[in-house]
Amino acid sequence: MHTLVVDLGYGDAGKGTVVDRLCAPRPGAAPVTAVIRFNGGAQAAHNVVTVDGRHHTFAQFGSGTFSGVPTHLSRLMLVDPLALATEARHLAALGVPDPLALLTVDRRARLTTPYHAAANRARERARGTARHGSCGMGIGETAAYALAHPADAPTAGDCTSRTPLRRKLTLLRDRLTAALGPLDAPPVDACLDAFTAFADHITLVDETHLPRLLRRGPAVFEGAQGVLLDEWHGFHPYTTWSTTTFDGAETLLAEAGRPRAALRLGVVRTYTTRHGPGPLVTEDPSLLRALPEAHNGHGRWQGAFRTGHFDAVAHTYAVETCGGVDALAVTHLDAPARRGSTLRMAHAYRTPDGLLDRIPTAPPGCLSRQQRLTERLLTARPARWQSPGADPQAWSGALAQALNAPVLMESYGPTAADKVIRQVAGTVTERGSRSRCQERSPA
Incomplete structure (x- = not known):
């Protein structure tokens, strides 16, 4: 069974570390045959830290590279050869033998x-x-x-x-x-x-490569950016020129003759972050001091790295925009217990037009609608709070309830050793097999 990994926020939720864990060898599990990139380009910044302390920010190479898993850059990728060469040199310096030998690129990219x-x-x-x-x-x-x-x-x-x-x-x-x-x-x-x-x-x-690749064994489709930055569903104009939902991966699977043959895994942090300008309704600058970032900071072009409490309204909108997720990967579960974090979840906004507890979804294509939504969110403030406390299991349960999906992976730190993959009814097991309850209704 293939796995599609998508960020349900504004990016930076930890897709790289999740993919790294999915690609790590597991007893009794079929090895991952490839990581397939299906949107964005060299602007991706997926941080992976190995158990022996190596760190790399994956941009075009898949985040399973440290485990020797090959990367395929699909026809939907925007490929930057100069940035790719720089990334390959850094991976080689970290001990990856001949990184470019692990790479295939669709001629149409x-x-x-x-x-x-x-x-x-x-x-x-x-x-x-x-x-x-x-x-x-x-x-x-x-x-x-x-x-x-x-x-x-x-x-x-x-x-x-x-x-x-x-x-x-x-x-x-x-x-x-x-x-x-x-x-x-x-x-x-x-x-x-x-x-x-x-x-x-x-x-x-050419186009015959991906179908052959998918027949060899399970693949991980690694998305870039986040659903709340989607070119059509994000909060315009603070968006990316990329479809950041599962759509690109599902398109590639359908073209390969394997439609709907994958687990849809949504990634969230226990708190909501974004780089640069745009709506972040739950923003709380004090959280930056309590939750310092090792690999995120101010960018010359992106702007400041911003932090807020978990925004259940925005993340629920992301889930609905995607047509539902099969399971969640929750990262930064160590954060609620950190001294001074006082993390909470917001379930509604106060706006000039009244209380807003759900952002309605709409078909893609109307950027003026999305801009009006952005203007409303820029004036919104959190109105209804939940405080799961410092217990990570309480947070895991609260997030599963808020987003109507079971938690498959829990992450308590940056390395693969800090991850727990759980057997959850209706999703997948540690071996990656889909259970009889997998085909559930969209959230």
Whole structure:
């Protein structure tokens, strides 16, 4: 059985550490054959800490790499060859032998280039105090350019032929320069050399690869960002140019002839966080002092790392937006017992229009609706509280009840050894087999 891992918040809930645990060898369990990335690009920042103290922030490589699990970058990924090379060097320095040998890339995946990144930063600077909180890595520019010029957008497969790649890179540079002025980016020939070298060192595959991969054994689909940042369902304009729900993974499974053949695992912290501007109704700056972050902080382009109490209203909206989850992975269960944390859960908001205890979902496509929702949430304040206390099991139970899904994994620290996988009726067992109650109604 395959597993789809999605963050039910604004990102940073711990997808990387959850995937790392799922990929770690377990007695009696079938080994994970691959980690499949299905959205976003090099802006992902999935932190993994090994039991021997090594730390890596996974961006494009899957978070099962320390266990030797291969990564497949699907056609839905935005691939940045320069960032990928840097990441591979860091993994090699941490003792991963030949990281690029663990990687396959779909030829259809779009390329993120220095021109996209430079344009992204130019637009964000121009917004001044109205910044959206971009990572500054060109992900939105890559997606927007591919929508506007689908035939001219460079792909991973283009890296095998210099002539068409040069034409596409030149067109890209010239169009973005015409729109934004001179870009702080290298010449086309320098990019060309780097991208063709990328093609020489990785394995490019076609659409037949993923179906074969999924037949070999269980795979883990690793999502990026969080549902509350989704391009259509997030709180516009503080969103990502990416579908952050399970939809991309489900699409890939259907294309491979295996629709609905996976466990949908939603990841949440015991408190709600976000990077940069946008709604965070339960924000409490005092929590930053009680719950310091080892691997998250202020970003030059994203902005400040912000912390709040668990927002059951927003996370329930995320679950409903996804069409339900089969189980939860709860991270930071050690946090409620930390001195000074006083963590709580908010179950309703007070708004100028009255009490709000449920954010209604809607079909994708109406960004003006999402912007009106954002404006309402920016003025909302928590109104109804629950205090599970310091007991992590009380928190696990409260989160399961709030989000109407059983807890499959509990995390009490950064390493795989700090995780507990539980056998829960209606979800999966430690061996990863689906029980007869698995096909439940969406939450």
